Amino acid sequence: MSTLPFDAPDPPKLAPVKPKSEGVPTRTILTVGELNATIRDLLENSLQTVWVEGEISNARVWNTGHMYFTLKDSASQIKAVMFRSAVRYLKFKPEDGLKVVARGKVSVYDPKGEYQIICEHMEPKGLGSLQQAFEQLKKKLAAEGLFDPARKRALPALPRRIGIVTSLDGAALRDIIRVLRRRYPNAHLVLSPTRVQGEGAGREVAHAIRKIERIEGVDVVIVARGGGSLEDLWAFNEEVLARVMAACKVPIISGVGHETDFTIADFVADLRAPTPSAAAELVVRRKDEFFGHIGRICERLDAAIHHRLRRTETRLHALEARPGYAGYRGRIAVRGRHISELAALLRQRMNHSAARRVRRHEQLRRSLDAFDPRHRLAAVRTRLVSRDGQLQAAVRRRIAVLQHRFGSLAARVEGLSPLAVLGRGYSVTWDASRTRIIRDAATLKPGDDVSVTLERGMFEAKVTRSPA
Amino acid sequence: MADPTIKDFEAAIAELETIVKKLEEGDLALEKSLELYERGVQLSRFCHSRLEEAERRIEIVNERGELKPAPASLNLPDDEDEP
Numbered sequence: 001m002s003t004l005p006f007d008a009p010d011p012p013k014l015a016p017v018k019p020k021s022e023g024v025p026t027r028t029i030l031t032v033g034e035l036n037a038t039i040r041d042l043l044e045n046s047l048q049t050v051w052v053e054g055e056i057s058n059a060r061v062w063n064t065g066h067m068y069f070t071l072k073d074s075a076s077q078i079k080a081v082m083f084r085s086a087v088r089y090l091k092f093k094p095e096d097g098l099k100v101v102a103r104g105k106v107s108v109y110d111p112k113g114e115y116q117i118i119c120e121h122m123e124p125k126g127l128g129s130l131q132q133a134f135e136q137l138k139k140k141l142a143a144e145g146l147f148d149p150a151r152k153r154a155l156p157a158l159p160r161r162i163g164i165v166t167s168l169d170g171a172a173l174r175d176i177i178r179v180l181r182r183r184y185p186n187a188h189l190v191l192s193p194t195r196v197q198g199e200g201a202g203r204e205v206a207h208a209i210r211k212i213e214r215i216e217g218v219d220v221v222i223v224a225r226g227g228g229s230l231e232d233l234w235a236f237n238e239e240v241l242a243r244v245m246a247a248c249k250v251p252i253i254s255g256v257g258h259e260t261d262f263t264i265a266d267f268v269a270d271l272r273a274p275t276p277s278a279a280a281e282l283v284v285r286r287k288d289e290f291f292g293h294i295g296r297i298c299e300r301l302d303a304a305i306h307h308r309l310r311r312t313e314t315r316l317h318a319l320e321a322r323p324g325y326a327g328y329r330g331r332i333a334v335r336g337r338h339i340s341e342l343a344a345l346l347r348q349r350m351n352h353s354a355a356r357r358v359r360r361h362e363q364l365r366r367s368l369d370a371f372d373p374r375h376r377l378a379a380v381r382t383r384l385v386s387r388d389g390q391l392q393a394a395v396r397r398r399i400a401v402l403q404h405r406f407g408s409l410a411a412r413v414e415g416l417s418p419l420a421v422l423g424r425g426y427s428v429t430w431d432a433s434r435t436r437i438i439r440d441a442a443t444l445k446p447g448d449d450v451s452v453t454l455e456r457g458m459f460e461a462k463v464t465r466s467p468a
Numbered sequence: 469m470a471d472p473t474i475k476d477f478e479a480a481i482a483e484l485e486t487i488v489k490k491l492e493e494g495d496l497a498l499e500k501s502l503e504l505y506e507r508g509v510q511l512s513r514f515c516h517s518r519l520e521e522a523e524r525r526i527e528i529v530n531e532r533g534e535l536k537p538a539p540a541s542l543n544l545p546d547d548e549d550e551p
Contacts, residue, residue, distance in 0.1 A: 157477065157478075157481075158477055158518055158519060158522075160522065168542075173542070177526070177542060185524060186520070186522045186523065186524040187522060187524070188522050188523050188524070188525050188527075189525070189526045189527070189538075190526075190527050190528070190529060190535065191526065191527070191528045191529065191538060191542075192528075192529040193528065193529075208529075211529050211533045212529055214533060215529060215533075215535065287519075290481075291515075291519065293481075294481065294484070294512060294515050294516075297481075297484050297485060297488050297512070298484075298508070298512050300488045300492065301484070301487065301488050301491065301505065301508045301509075301512070304488060304491035304492050304501075304505075305491065305501060305502070305505040308491065308496070308498065308501045309498075312498055
């Protein structure tokens with residue numbers, strides 16, 4: 001039993017703490033402040049700059065701008081502070097629960113006797129490297145000119161087929177289909193399904209784009225994915241995808257994540273939409289703008305031709321008012337008949353006027369957007385049909401007036417017609433097609449056909465001899 | 469119904485714009501004006517037929533790059549917002 005250690009304490013070990021003499025033992029008594037200062041010196045000198053990894057908790061930013069928090073791991077924790085001057089440079093918001101890597105110096109807060117780390121720099125753990133990769137790739141591709149505004153292509157006004165590259169199960173696809181069904185009901189959609197997150201997803205999205213750009217008639221491609229963390233959206237930051245997007249034959253609209261998410265794909269795309277549904281809206285808006293534009297052109301077309309007819313009308317009216325130009329009137333009568341034929345032709349064309357179709361289409365579409373169409377459609381249709389009828393009636397009335405005026409003009413001219421001269425035995429000689437009156441025999445040669453008008457009837461003749 | 473005198477949608481719009489400008493300048497003979505107007509109507513009809521000819525359809529590109537009809541589940545019910 002005597003061999004047990006606690007029965008036989010090692011005498012030399014105790015020696016240093018025993019008084020060396022029978023006198024008052026030597027004691028160095030420190031004040032609390034001195035002790036803390038000593039501890040601080042020890043800590044600050046032996047631990048100069050350290051990197052520490054941990055999770056943020058109890059983060060609080062004081063109104064001084066300094067941030068106080070605790071860094072912890074599963075077994076331990078340490079108080080931490082970051083001064084305003086350093087907080088300013090953080091590129092992310094330090095929140096409770098976030099895992100970070102911090103660089104700082106250990107120090108002691110004398111008033112409380114607490115040691116803490118004074119952080120000078122901090123980055124989110126894991127994210128730091130992704131962020132870095134993102135910035136590096138962005139810089140590299142920008143330097144190559146992949147994001148240049150000059151490379152951006154305009155969207156087609158009327159895509160024959162709309163390509164969609166996304167996951168089949170995602171909300172993004174349903175959002176896109178819903179927008180297009182509502183605002184572009186007869187759109188022809190082509191999907192190229194792909195995984196949009198996880199290892200290798202960037203390559204898969206790129207492959208899906210290559211497949212869809214080969215489909216005949218796909219004139220625009222929407223590349224989309226719903227919201228998620230930076231890691232979730234990572235596929236859209238991969239170089240392989242950026243390259244394929246840049247080389248794509250048709251314009252690409254990116255609609256990735258939420259409004260605040262920017263990916264490399266957004267920078268390369270011809271157009272960036274903040275969300276998947278917004279990407280679909282862009283296609284629709286482009287179409288609507290274009291048809292609005294066509295509608296306006298057609299209205300100008302109608303206005304211009306109406307104006308032209310009005311001018312002719314005015315001129316004829318002025319001529320009508322001039323007395324004593326029988327010869328002119330004869331010519332005007334011929335022209336008047338011609339115009340009335342053209343007017344009839346115009347009326348026929350007007351019945352199918354494009355402008356009306358544009359208006360009908362536009363009105364219908366707007367009404368569909370503005371109201372619940374199921375309940376309103378019948379009313380809208382009735383209104384449109386009656387408006388259509390009014391327009392058509394107006395055009396008809398106008399042409400009838402025009403025709404009537406030409407008709408009466410022609411009738412009046414009839415009275416002054418040169419036919420009266422024929423009654424005295426004269427005749428008129430025309431060329432074979434009856435478009436030109438022969439006034440000079442020198443314009444004829446043997447064999448020419450001519451047509452002769454008498455007071456009653458006409459006959460065809462052939463020239464047999466040259467004029468002397 | 470392809471119209472051989474109209475190359476494509478973009479060309480149709482461009483021609484339509486030119487016609488309207490010419491008509492608006494207004495120095496043309498009546499016959500010429502009507503001729504242009506008729507052409508304008510023809511062009512705008514072409515544009516609208518292009519809008520209407522698209523087929524309401526959803527297709528899917530398979531692994532071999534071929535087009536197949538999309539699963540019915542993607543043809544979302546549209547009675548919620550369409551007549």
